Amino acid sequence: MTASPSTAKELLARLVAFDTTSHKTNIPLIDFVEAYLAEHGIESHRVPTPDGLKASLFATIGPQDGGGLALSGHTDVVPVAGQTWDSDPFTLVERDGKLYGRGACDMKGYLACALAMVPDLEARKLKMPFHLAFSYDEETGCTGVRPMIAELGKTLPRPRMVFVGEPSRMGVVDAHKGPVRWRVELTGRAAHSSMPHYGVNAIAHAGRLIGELLRMEEELKASTLNPRFDPPWTTMQITQIEGGTASNVVPVPCWFGWETRALPGFDPMTLERRLKAFAAEHCLPEMRRIAPESDIKIAATNRVPAYAADTQSGIVPLTLKLAGQNETLAVSYCTEAGLFQDGGAPAIICGPGDIAQAHTANEFVHIAELEKCLAFLGRLADWAES
Numbered sequence: 001m002t003a004s005p006s007t008a009k010e011l012l013a014r015l016v017a018f019d020t021t022s023h024k025t026n027i028p029l030i031d032f033v034e035a036y037l038a039e040h041g042i043e044s045h046r047v048p049t050p051d052g053l054k055a056s057l058f059a060t061i062g063p064q065d066g067g068g069l070a071l072s073g074h075t076d077v078v079p080v081a082g083q084t085w086d087s088d089p090f091t092l093v094e095r096d097g098k099l100y101g102r103g104a105c106d107m108k109g110y111l112a113c114a115l116a117m118v119p120d121l122e123a124r125k126l127k128m129p130f131h132l133a134f135s136y137d138e139e140t141g142c143t144g145v146r147p148m149i150a151e152l153g154k155t156l157p158r159p160r161m162v163f164v165g166e167p168s169r170m171g172v173v174d175a176h177k178g179p180v181r182w183r184v185e186l187t188g189r190a191a192h193s194s195m196p197h198y199g200v201n202a203i204a205h206a207g208r209l210i211g212e213l214l215r216m217e218e219e220l221k222a223s224t225l226n227p228r229f230d231p232p233w234t235t236m237q238i239t240q241i242e243g244g245t246a247s248n249v250v251p252v253p254c255w256f257g258w259e260t261r262a263l264p265g266f267d268p269m270t271l272e273r274r275l276k277a278f279a280a281e282h283c284l285p286e287m288r289r290i291a292p293e294s295d296i297k298i299a300a301t302n303r304v305p306a307y308a309a310d311t312q313s314g315i316v317p318l319t320l321k322l323a324g325q326n327e328t329l330a331v332s333y334c335t336e337a338g339l340f341q342d343g344g345a346p347a348i349i350c351g352p353g354d355i356a357q358a359h360t361a362n363e364f365v366h367i368a369e370l371e372k373c374l375a376f377l378g379r380l381a382d383w384a385e386s
């Protein structure tokens with residue numbers, strides 16, 4: 001017995017119908033998944049947010065003796081605002097072998113396949129458990145999965161292997177970069193713009209800091225390259241900037257955002273340390289000579305670790321074999337794989353759909369991709385039985 005694509009399709013239609021845009025609640029979807037699992041006699045464990053508006057769900061199928069294999073995915077989707085869709089994004093529509101809907105590809109298609117496998121998994125004599133690990137707030141910086149990972153080995157079992165189903169066209173992804181985002185806030189002193197020597201220009205000092213970041217970017221381009229990635233270096237970007245109050249006032253406030261996407265093995269905090277040292281040496285003394293209240297705050301607002309698969313766990317050769325692939329891939333998007341691994345659960349990325357369709361208007365997943373995913377999960381179950 002294997003799960004049928006029509007079951008996966010029906011489940012996907014149900015999942016897509018819940019508008020789980022990251023800033024909204026995902027509880028109705030979690031209620032639905034919990035009820036579906038309960039129909040099959042499976043108990044769910046929720047890891048809710050403090051305000052109760054969102055929750056992760058963890059459920060175990062098969063033996064309840066720890067270890068086992070986890071199927072991990074996020075329930076949230078990116079907004080449809082500003083996008084022109086040919087059909088209602090929250091109604092799954094089938095056309096030409098493709099299923100259209102927000103999240104069909106990223107990544108409710110995988111969740112639907114995992115849920116469609118439940119009766120099949122239950123009917124098997126599994127030697128190790130299968131866990132479902134459904135999270136929230138992935139699209140806003142992989143934040144929702146963290147409290148669930150913190151419970152692994154405590155109130156929840158720690159899986160031996162985690163299969164993250166982000167869209168990879170069922171290719172095997174064993175590495176991605178790690179994004180870190182910072183916010184830099186500068187405070188200067190106001191003065192009439194004709195009397196700049198009485199003021200401290202926050203925008204001018206932001207410019208110096210940005211100049212240093214651009215030098216760092218050039219150095220990164222010229223340093224360690226990893227040809228598995230496109231581009232092959234640790235990237236950096238200034239992403240946002242805002243400052244000043246009027247056209248004739250030396251500006252007091254200025255803030256800017258910057259990010260890096262670090263190659264596995266590169267410590268992104270070296271960039272922060274260098275910028276802080278530059279600020280302390282080249283900006284703050286001059287600023288504070290005129291205005292002691294001047295300040296520069298540099299703080300990371302989000303960090304997802306880069307990911308390179310664990311080579312001891314056997315997860316890479318196993319996944320390659322089950323996926324019928326010869327070689328692994330490295331990608332530029334990020335996932336919860338590195339977080340699971342840092343939590344002691346080796347992870348791999350392999351899921352249906354093409355990342356090129358993720359986040360776009362008329363997002364879709366090929367039905368053939370769901371079929372491939374179900375076949376992959378069936379082979380994984382065979383392996384867990386043997």
Ligand SMILES: [Zn+2]
Pocket residue numbers: 074106107138166167
């Ligand atoms: Zn995703």
